[in-house]
Amino acid sequence: MSFWDKYQLYVYVALLALASWWLQQRYEQQQAEIKVAENSPDFYSESYSKVQMDTDGLPKNQLHAKAMQHYKADGTTHLQQPVMTLFNANAAPWLITADSAILAADGDHLQLNGETHISREARVGKPALRVNTSDLNVVLSTHYAETAAWAEIVSVPNKTAGIGMEVTFVSPVNLKLLSKVKGRYEVK
Numbered sequence: 001m002s003f004w005d006k007y008q009l010y011v012y013v014a015l016l017a018l019a020s021w022w023l024q025q026r027y028e029q030q031q032a033e034i035k036v037a038e039n040s041p042d043f044y045s046e047s048y049s050k051v052q053m054d055t056d057g058l059p060k061n062q063l064h065a066k067a068m069q070h071y072k073a074d075g076t077t078h079l080q081q082p083v084m085t086l087f088n089a090n091a092a093p094w095l096i097t098a099d100s101a102i103l104a105a106d107g108d109h110l111q112l113n114g115e116t117h118i119s120r121e122a123r124v125g126k127p128a129l130r131v132n133t134s135d136l137n138v139v140l141s142t143h144y145a146e147t148a149a150w151a152e153i154v155s156v157p158n159k160t161a162g163i164g165m166e167v168t169f170v171s172p173v174n175l176k177l178l179s180k181v182k183g184r185y186e187v188k
Contacts, residue, residue, distance in 0.1 A: 041069035059087050061140055075105025086143050086169045092123045094169045112136040130154045143169035157186040
């Protein structure tokens with residue numbers, strides 16, 4: 001009996017095991033590539049802009065961003081340097097800027113991250129207003145926002161600061177600081 005006849009079965013089993021191992025490695029590599037693709041943006045835009053209208057066809061809010069990435073896995077939209085404008089009838093619009101933001105899949109909840117600034121220009125009988133804060137949650141449909149972070153409301157020459165804030169941007173406008181409130185007011 002020759003060497004080949006004696007060990008032929010072992011050689012075939014070893015080749016089959018080697019081929020099985022190689023196929024398993026290829027399968028795992030393909031699965032890893034699919035997972036990376038699932039967590040990657042499915043589309044993106046530079047100089048992103050979106051306008052939402054009300055039932056009368058007038059702008060309700062407008063969103064601009066330096067860059068936008070949409071993720072299919074959770075439906076979120078990630079924005080760099082967003083600028084949100086909230087419009088009100090017969091009133092100056094509110095302008096909100098932040099370092100970055102995440103718009104939820106429902107298109108209604110906007111999480112502004114990092115340093116956030118809210119401003120409204122002066123109008124007849126209403127002074128200009130500026131709010132400095134961070135990490136602001138905005139509900140676009142109701143023009144409501146809140147944060148648990150420090151916030152400062154500035155209406156020259158007055159200044160009020162505190163921890164936590166709730167804001168309603170529609171009439172009647174309401175800015176409410178929640179705790180540790182301190183203010184400086186100048187009386188004429």
